[in-house]
Amino acid sequence: MLDCAIIGGGPAGLTAGLYTTRGGLKNVVMFEMGLPGGQITQSSEIENYPGFFDHTKTGMDFMDSWMEQCFHFGLTHKMEKVLKVKKVDEHFELTLESGEKVESKTVIVATGSTPKRAGFKGEDEFFGRGVSTCATCDGFFYKNREVAVLGGGDTALEEAYYLSKICSKVYLIHRRDEFRASPLTIQRVQKTQNIEIITNTHIKEAIGDSMGLSRLVLENLNAEQSVLEVNGIFVFVGRNINNGVLKSDEDNFICEVNQYGEVSVDLKMRTSVEGLFVAGDLRADAQKQVVCAAGDGAVAGLSVISYIQEME
Amino acid sequence: MLDCAIIGGGPAGLTAGLYTTRGGLKNVVMFEMGLPGGQITQSSEIENYPGFFDHTKTGMDFMDSWMEQCFHFGLTHKMEKVLKVKKVDEHFELTLESGEKVESKTVIVATGSTPKRAGFKGEDEFFGRGVSTCATCDGFFYKNREVAVLGGGDTALEEAYYLSKICSKVYLIHRRDEFRASPLTIQRVQKTQNIEIITNTHIKEAIGDSMGLSRLVLENLNAEQSVLEVNGIFVFVGRNINNGVLKSDEDNFICEVNQYGEVSVDLKMRTSVEGLFVAGDLRADAQKQVVCAAGDGAVAGLSVISYIQEME
Numbered sequence: 001m002l003d004c005a006i007i008g009g010g011p012a013g014l015t016a017g018l019y020t021t022r023g024g025l026k027n028v029v030m031f032e033m034g035l036p037g038g039q040i041t042q043s044s045e046i047e048n049y050p051g052f053f054d055h056t057k058t059g060m061d062f063m064d065s066w067m068e069q070c071f072h073f074g075l076t077h078k079m080e081k082v083l084k085v086k087k088v089d090e091h092f093e094l095t096l097e098s099g100e101k102v103e104s105k106t107v108i109v110a111t112g113s114t115p116k117r118a119g120f121k122g123e124d125e126f127f128g129r130g131v132s133t134c135a136t137c138d139g140f141f142y143k144n145r146e147v148a149v150l151g152g153g154d155t156a157l158e159e160a161y162y163l164s165k166i167c168s169k170v171y172l173i174h175r176r177d178e179f180r181a182s183p184l185t186i187q188r189v190q191k192t193q194n195i196e197i198i199t200n201t202h203i204k205e206a207i208g209d210s211m212g213l214s215r216l217v218l219e220n221l222n223a224e225q226s227v228l229e230v231n232g233i234f235v236f237v238g239r240n241i242n243n244g245v246l247k248s249d250e251d252n253f254i255c256e257v258n259q260y261g262e263v264s265v266d267l268k269m270r271t272s273v274e275g276l277f278v279a280g281d282l283r284a285d286a287q288k289q290v291v292c293a294a295g296d297g298a299v300a301g302l303s304v305i306s307y308i309q310e311m312e
Numbered sequence: 313m314l315d316c317a318i319i320g321g322g323p324a325g326l327t328a329g330l331y332t333t334r335g336g337l338k339n340v341v342m343f344e345m346g347l348p349g350g351q352i353t354q355s356s357e358i359e360n361y362p363g364f365f366d367h368t369k370t371g372m373d374f375m376d377s378w379m380e381q382c383f384h385f386g387l388t389h390k391m392e393k394v395l396k397v398k399k400v401d402e403h404f405e406l407t408l409e410s411g412e413k414v415e416s417k418t419v420i421v422a423t424g425s426t427p428k429r430a431g432f433k434g435e436d437e438f439f440g441r442g443v444s445t446c447a448t449c450d451g452f453f454y455k456n457r458e459v460a461v462l463g464g465g466d467t468a469l470e471e472a473y474y475l476s477k478i479c480s481k482v483y484l485i486h487r488r489d490e491f492r493a494s495p496l497t498i499q500r501v502q503k504t505q506n507i508e509i510i511t512n513t514h515i516k517e518a519i520g521d522s523m524g525l526s527r528l529v530l531e532n533l534n535a536e537q538s539v540l541e542v543n544g545i546f547v548f549v550g551r552n553i554n555n556g557v558l559k560s561d562e563d564n565f566i567c568e569v570n571q572y573g574e575v576s577v578d579l580k581m582r583t584s585v586e587g588l589f590v591a592g593d594l595r596a597d598a599q600k601q602v603v604c605a606a607g608d609g610a611v612a613g614l615s616v617i618s619y620i621q622e623m624e
Contacts, residue, residue, distance in 0.1 A: 015362050015603065022360055022452045024477030048334055050327050050606045051364050051374065053381035062363065069365035073452070136614065140334045140385070161621055165336030188624065267579065267597040285579040287611050291327065294362045295607020299599050302448065309473055312500065 001103045004304050005094055006030040006075075007082045007245055008110035010038025011290045012280025012297040014066055016108045017075035019301025025308070029076045029102075031094075036070075036077065037063035038112065040290050042128045044212075048137060049290050059128070085109065085245050085254065087273055090311070105275065105311065106304045109263070110297065111242035112281040113288075118150055118237045122206030122213075130213025131206060132234050135159040136289060139166045142232045148173055148216060150203060151236035157181040157189045159236055170195045171228055173218065175202045206233065242282060258284045269300040277303055313415045316616050317406055318342040319394045319557055320422035322350025324592025324605040324612070326378055328420045329387035331613025337620070341388045341414075343406075348382075348389065349375035350424065352602050354440045356524075360449060361602050371440070397421065397557050399566065399585055402623070417587065417623065418616045421575070422609065423554035424593040425600075430462055430549045434518030434525075442525025443518060444546050447471040448601060451478045454544045460485055460528060462515060463548035469493040469501045471548055482507045483540060485530065487514045518545065555594060570596045581612040589615055 003025040006013045009032025020028045030036070043059035046052060052062055071077065081097040085107055094102040115133035117123055123131055132138040139147075139162065147167045149160040152174035158181075160172045172189065177199050179186050189195055198218070204225065205217040216228045241261040246253050256264040256272035262284040269277045279296035281288050286296075315337040318325045321344025332340045342348070355371035358364060364374055383389065393409040397419055406414040427445035429435055435443055444450040451459075451474065459479045461472040464486035470493075472484045484501065489511050491498050501507055510530070516537065517529040528540045553573040558565050568576040568584035574596040581589045591608035593600050598608075 011362065018360060018362060019448075023448065023474065024451075047381070048330060048610075049363065050323065050330060050378050050381060050609075051361065053377060053384070065365060066362050069359070069362060072365070136331075136335065139336075158618075158621075162335065162617065184622075188621070265579070267577070267595075283579075287614050289607075289610050289614075291603070291610050292607045295601075295604045297362075298360075298601050298603050302599050302601075305474065306470075309470075309500070310496075 001091065001105060002027045002029055003104070003308060004028045004106045004108060005092065005102060005104035006108045006110060007085070007094075008032060008112060008242075008280070009034070009036030009077070010110060010112050010280060010293060011040065011066070012112070012293040012300070013108070013110035014070040015294040015297030016110060016279055016301040016304075018070040018073060019298045020304055021073035021075045023301065023305045025305065026074070028074070029078050031078050031080055031082045031096075033079060033081045036067055038293075043137070044128045045141065046137075046290070047140070082245050084247070085276070086248070087254065087276070090275075092275065105308055106277065107275065108277045108279055108297075108300045108304060109245060109282060110279045110293075110300075111245065113239045113241045115235070116238040116240060118203060118235050120203040120205060122208070123235070126206050126208050126213045130208060130231055130233060132232065133236065134288060135162050135234055136287070138232070138234070139163050142167050144168050145232070146171070146230050147232040147234065148228055148230045149234045149236065150174075152176055152179045152181070153236065153238070154181040154185055156236035157185045159234060160195055161185075161189055161192060163234065164192050164195050168194065171198055171230065172196065173198045173201055173203060176200065203233070262286070267299075268303045269296055270303060275307055313403065313417060314339045314341055315416070315620060316340045316418045316420060317404065317414060317416035318420045318422060319397070320344060320424060320554075320592070321346070321348030321389070322422060322424050322592060322605060323352065323378070323602045324424070324609040325420070325422035326382040327606040327609030328422060328591055328613040328616075330382040330385060331610045332616055333385035333387045335613065335617045337617065338386070340386070341390050343390050343392055343394045343408075345391060345393050348379055350605075355449070356440045357453065358449075358602070359452070394557050396559070397566065397588070398560070399588070402587075404587065417620055418589070419587065420589045420591055420612045420616060421557060421594060422591045422605075422612075423557065425554055426552045427547070428550040428552060430515060430547050432515040432517060434520070435547070438518050438520055438525045442520060442543055442545060444544065445548065446600065447474050447546055448599070450544070450546070451475050454479050456480050457544070458483070458542050459544040459546065460540060460542045461546045461548065462486075464488055464491045464493070465548065465550070466493040466497055468548035469497045471546060472507055473497075473501055473504060475546065476504050476507050480506065483510055483542065484508065485510045485513055485515065488512065515545070553594060574598070579611075580615045581608055582615060587619055
């Protein structure tokens with residue numbers, strides 16, 4: 001029986017591992033199929049994580065030192081995929097892809113969310129080098145320069161507006177005629193002078209070189225192409241919430257989630273199920289910032305310790 | 313009219329400054345009488361802030377690089393004490409100690425809390441070098457060693473229990489005969505084998521050398537003295553919640569607080585007053601960890617940006 005099973009190895013999961021093991025729990029396992037570190041490892045530069053301000057270092061360099069620290073106090077990493085979490089009496093049963101079952105007193109789910117890709121040519125190639133899915137993270141790198149935003153929902157329009165305060169101009173590209181965002185948000189964007197709205201248009205290709213993105217090839221409904229000279233394109237075409245492990249055999253969620261499938265938590269990262277905690281981008285109202293996910297992980301880890309103490 | 317007034321210059325206030333200015337707000341002022349950095353600057357070593365794992369560096373070294381980063385994007389530091397925050401129509405009015413009034417669209421209060429000192433000789437001298445007020449932060453430095461805890465309330469007993477999982481032995485020193493903690497917590501501590509309870513006793517003096525604390529002189533009700541050979545003493549004799557700026561002229565709080573005077577917030581760090589946000593140890597359910605306070609600061613900063621966008 002594990003003291004704590006952590007599912008997901010991004011900033012939230014790693015920090016939960018640090019806090020639970022450093023707090024004296026003996027059997028803590030973090031389940032992560034890939035290399036731990038999360039989305040941030042794909043970034044070429046980070047400057048909004050407090051205490052880390054070195055422009056020569058990439059997201060991968062950044063997470064390297066994290067991992068060393070988080071594993072230092074006894075956290076175990078298991079490279080296995082968890083399919084399902086189920087509460088059985090007072091503990092939890094995890095089903096792994098291998099078929100193996102693992103029992104744990106507590107579970108912290110930190111599987112995050114995955115921004116969807118739009119699917120244009122060059123999108124993957126220039127990801128983290130001009131293609132971004134986070135205006136808060138990367139907007140400042142384009143201060144007083146022109147950028148593009150792709151998408152037509154609330155997030156795309158809100159982020160375009162956020163970028164309009166930092167960048168000299170924002171091209172808002174949307175494949176349809178009308179936006180799916182709230183009327184007030186649409187109005188605000190429409191009356192912002194340095195946002196240029198380009199509808200009925202999609203991105204055909206991102207072009208650049210070893211320095212990163214240099215321009216976008218756009219195509220409208222009449223198959224007419226044009227070139228937009230920008231070094232940054234922010235893609236907001238939806239996110240997959242990685243909540244699959246929290247679904248029961250009957251495909252219901254085992255804990256309370258909101259309309260987007262994000263898990264409802266309180267300030268202690270407790271879900272509606274006792275002993276089950278969630279941290280990071282998977283939860284409702286997450287800000288999708290490394291420092292916020294790390295804070296969540298610490299809170300969840302400390303909540304697990306309190307919960308186990310109360311069980312004893 | 314400021315875009316945002318931040319009151320307090322610890323990890324929460326500094327990170328709020330980073331996120332608001334990097335997010336494009338022009339007039340952001342952080343009010344902090346002393347050197348920014350907060351309580352952590354008094355620590356001799358930090359190993360639970362993810363990404364910072366260098367045993368040769370002190371809390372002061374740690375905060376130095378933070379400050380550079382947080383001021384890099386345009387945050388202004390005003391070395392003035394804020395006495396009062398008042399909502400006037402749609403904005404806020406701050407009264408400074410100098411008598412000056414400052415207007416701001418939004419306010420983030422991050423004044424934290426201050427652990428009380430017990431008042432024994434050597435307590436200040438060895439603070440951060442054996443005397444601690446945070447078991448989560450410093451407990452691990454005494455792994456498999458003996459430590460002492462001073463206090464008789466819920467926090468003291470919970471922290472003694474937390475330490476009992478990490479340290480070989482915990483001496484729980486309390487000046488009275490009975491504890492003020494919840495019955496369940498008292499029971500749990502009483503039946504923990506490696507917690508030795510020493511009641512009717514106070515600490516007379518902390519003694520050590522340049523390496524830090526080496527022993528405590530205890531004194532009981534009969535004025536009999538004894539020596540306890542420990543390198544760590546954790547003091548939990550209460551905390552002052554620094555919520556004074558949130559009191560009105562009539563001495564009521566301008567926003568909702570809990571029974572301890574900690575400010576009620578939601579997951580976006582919104583208080584019960586629109587445009588007023590709180591981050592860090594001042595809020596309810598705070599874990600009093602640097603990474604949590606920093607996460608709060610980022611959330612509050614981003615909430616301020618959203619709030620201002622919606623005002624426009």
